[in-house]
Amino acid sequence: MRGFEKLQELKDNMMKPIYEKRRHLGCELCGTTFYGYYKNTGTNAVPNGEESPHPTREGWIRVHTYDDVFYPDCPDCWFPTFVRDAKTAKLIFEREQEKSRKKEERRKERKAKKDAQPVYVDYKLRFENRQAYNERIIHLAGSPDDLTKYEIMSSYFLDKIFWKKFGKGCHTLESRHFTIKKHLYDGTYRSNSGKTRMGSFTPYFEVTNNKTGKVREVGTDSVLRHIERREQFGTNRRNDPKRNWGLPKNG
Numbered sequence: 001m002r003g004f005e006k007l008q009e010l011k012d013n014m015m016k017p018i019y020e021k022r023r024h025l026g027c028e029l030c031g032t033t034f035y036g037y038y039k040n041t042g043t044n045a046v047p048n049g050e051e052s053p054h055p056t057r058e059g060w061i062r063v064h065t066y067d068d069v070f071y072p073d074c075p076d077c078w079f080p081t082f083v084r085d086a087k088t089a090k091l092i093f094e095r096e097q098e099k100s101r102k103k104e105e106r107r108k109e110r111k112a113k114k115d116a117q118p119v120y121v122d123y124k125l126r127f128e129n130r131q132a133y134n135e136r137i138i139h140l141a142g143s144p145d146d147l148t149k150y151e152i153m154s155s156y157f158l159d160k161i162f163w164k165k166f167g168k169g170c171h172t173l174e175s176r177h178f179t180i181k182k183h184l185y186d187g188t189y190r191s192n193s194g195k196t197r198m199g200s201f202t203p204y205f206e207v208t209n210n211k212t213g214k215v216r217e218v219g220t221d222s223v224l225r226h227i228e229r230r231e232q233f234g235t236n237r238r239n240d241p242k243r244n245w246g247l248p249k250n251g
């Protein structure tokens with residue numbers, strides 16, 4: 001037997017007990033614990049108990065690992081990355097669980113706080129809280145006769161009711177002696193290359209008082225704002241002879 005083969009055999013015999021010992025392991029990602037064996041290949045190396053200060057990062061330590069000794073894969077997530085001894089894995093898993101539980105709790109608290117705040121739709125149209133606002137929309141979608149003057153005069157609020165009752169598109173709603181027609185101003189346009197549609201539709205309403213015959217438009221100011229914005233900044237330059245497709249001029 002040649003020298004290095006002997007050395008190899010010596011090493012194998014030394015390592016044997018490490019690989020053959022059954023160990024209680026766990027995954028800090030899944031919280032699973034299981035019994036398994038260290039392996040001689042893998043990516044998550046097993047620490048050998050030695051530590052030293054990190055060469056460049058102050059306050060950090062380097063954990064040294066055995067050569068050729070790795071944790072096996074987690075039986076649940078199949079990753080070897082988060083496998084530790086069972087006790088450590090369980091501790092880390094529970095700490096992470098607690099962290100996300102607290103985070104979820106804070107998120108719920110924030111939402112509850114926000115929902116409890118009054119909803120201001122308009123100067124004259126306010127609701128005690130989000131729930132009252134939502135319930136009012138549901139109620140009016142079913143009983144449009146209950147619409148108040150201020151509710152009819154808010155295009156934003158009317159649109160919510162139309163969406164609840166009809167979904168998308170233009171529809172007509174009768175409320176007492178009022179006929180309310182929803183229109184959509186097409187504020188979409190082609191992109192400069194003409195490939196994609198951009199922009200959005202702005203809803204506005206035509207309210208007819210069937211007693212007096214008077215017609216009033218609600219929300220046309222938002223349409224006007226839309227148009228003004230377009231005039232100011234411009235959108236479609238498809239017919240612009242100076243347009244250069246955003247490319248540098250050729251010599």
Ligand SMILES: [Zn+2]
Nearest residue numbers: 027030074077
């Ligand atoms: Zn796992």
